[in-house]
Amino acid sequence: MQFIDLHAQQARIKDSIDSRIQDVLKHGKYIMGPEIGELEKQLAEYVGVKHALSCASGTDALLLALMAYNVGAGDAIITSPFTFIATAEVISLLGATPVFVDIDRKTYNLDPGKLEAVVEKTNNSNLDLKGIIGVDIFGLSADYDSINEIAKKHGLFVIEDAAQSFGGEYKGRKACSLADITCTSFFPAKPLGCYGDGGMCFTDDDELMDIMKSVRVHGKGNHKYDNVRIGINGRLDTLQAAILLEKFRIFPEEIDLRQKVTDVYNELFASKGNGIVSTPFIPEGYFSAWAQYSIEAKDEAHRTALLAKLKDAGIPTTIYYPKPLHIQDAFSSLGYKAGDFPISDTVAKRIFSIPMHPYLTREQQENIVNVLAG
Ligand SMILES: *Cc1c(COP(=O)(O)O)cnc(C)c1O
Numbered sequence: 179m180q181f182i183d184l185h186a187q188q189a190r191i192k193d194s195i196d197s198r199i200q201d202v203l204k205h206g207k208y209i210m211g212p213e214i215g216e217l218e219k220q221l222a223e224y225v226g227v228k229h230a231l232s233c234a235s236g237t238d239a240l241l242l243a244l245m246a247y248n249v250g251a252g253d254a255i256i257t258s259p260f261t262f263i264a265t266a267e268v269i270s271l272l273g274a275t276p277v278f279v280d281i282d283r284k285t286y287n288l289d290p291g292k293l294e295a296v297v298e299k300t301n302n303s304n305l306d307l308k309g310i311i312g313v314d315i316f317g318l319s320a321d322y323d324s325i326n327e328i329a330k331k332h333g334l335f336v337i338e339d340a341a342q343s344f345g346g347e348y349k350g351r352k353a354c355s356l357a358d359i360t361c362t363s364f365f366p367a368k369p370l371g372c373y374g375d376g377g378m379c380f381t382d383d384d385e386l387m388d389i390m391k392s393v394r395v396h397g398k399g400n401h402k403y404d405n406v407r408i409g410i411n412g413r414l415d416t417l418q419a420a421i422l423l424e425k426f427r428i429f430p431e432e433i434d435l436r437q438k439v440t441d442v443y444n445e446l447f448a449s450k451g452n453g454i455v456s457t458p459f460i461p462e463g464y465f466s467a468w469a470q471y472s473i474e475a476k477d478e479a480h481r482t483a484l485l486a487k488l489k490d491a492g493i494p495t496t497i498y499y500p501k502p503l504h505i506q507d508a509f510s511s512l513g514y515k516a517g518d519f520p521i522s523d524t525v526a527k528r529i530f531s532i533p534m535h536p537y538l539t540r541e542q543q544e545n546i547v548n549v550l551a552g
Pocket residue numbers: 235236237238261262264265313314339341342363364365375376377
């Protein structure tokens with residue numbers, strides 16, 4: 179059994195991917211070939227925003243977004259401590275300071291109810307608070323209506339880290355359209371993944387789009403050898419865009435299949451699970467992209483026991499994330515300690531993810547739930 183079965187997906191579309199790759203080998207435009215613009219246009223339309231800008235990874239997408247706002251030393255950016263390192267890493271990379279706000283107990287996303295107090299505290303420090311990065315963990319969007327409202331009141335920008343939520347929905351709007359700039363990732367294991375690294379920024383703002391376009395290619399101005407700002411080499415490869423175009427054709431169907439797999443898990447856990455784990459919570463009006471199906475054990479020892487049972491049965495699992503960012507060594511200079519964000523600390527001890535992909539069979543799912551319940 180696979181945690182994420184990319185082979186099953188490839189078997190469906192191998193011929194068309196091969197032919198797309200051959201097209202690129204024929205035209206030879208490996209950097210910024212026609213597939214790049216084609217992909218950006220299709221994905222912008224899908225999420226319902228004006229501009230899409232492809233780039234080299236989800237991490238670069240976040241970097242481009244922060245650089246578009248000229249974030250640097252002395253600035254503070256608020257985000258969640260319960261996320262992949264990249265979300266806060268890019269803040270530090272630019273010399274700015276990540277400031278954490280604890281998560282909601284049920285959604286695992288930044289808790290807007292705790293946001294305003296941190297905004298005020300940061301405003302009273304010697305840091306210049308510029309913006310907020312909301313994270314859509316496991317495919318479920320953060321509560322952007324609340325986050326955007328607080329941001330607006332305090333003159334802050336909002337970036338959506340939608341690395342896990344491409345394909346999800348929030349109150350009738352697609353994930354990747356919920357903030358000033360949104361960043362997603364095409365890392366192979368994400369809901370829409372390529373065969374290497376890739377990412378994309380989305381925005382409705384013409385000016386931010388122009389800056390990000392420039393930053394993506396070494397801060398270019400009117401032409402390639404006119405450099406108007408410091409930038410990066412952050413382009414997506416044409417070959418990856420070609421692969422993504424074929425994968426995107428079946429993507430909406432795969433999102434439906436992920437929901438079906440989730441429904442089966444929920445049903446099996448309700449009927450056989452005997453409350454052994456707690457299953458994902460999706461608020462009314464939200465639709466997760468189901469990047470992960472993450473469940474909670476009762477405590478750390480219980481999780482260790484459950485993971486051992488699954489391992490013995492040959493069922494792969496992962497813990498996203500065993501160590502929240504505020505207690506990572508990389509952020510020790512920020513001065514946080516264990517216990518500062520008690521919900522993140524608690525969740526990190528109990529959470530684990532079981533296989534989730536569009537091609538999981540009911541039989542496989544029954545096996546997984548039986549092992550957990552046995
Ligand atoms: C995967 C991920 C990223 C980084 O994306 P890469 O393409 O691997 O650079 C950033 N944030 C979150 C929440 C992620 O899950």
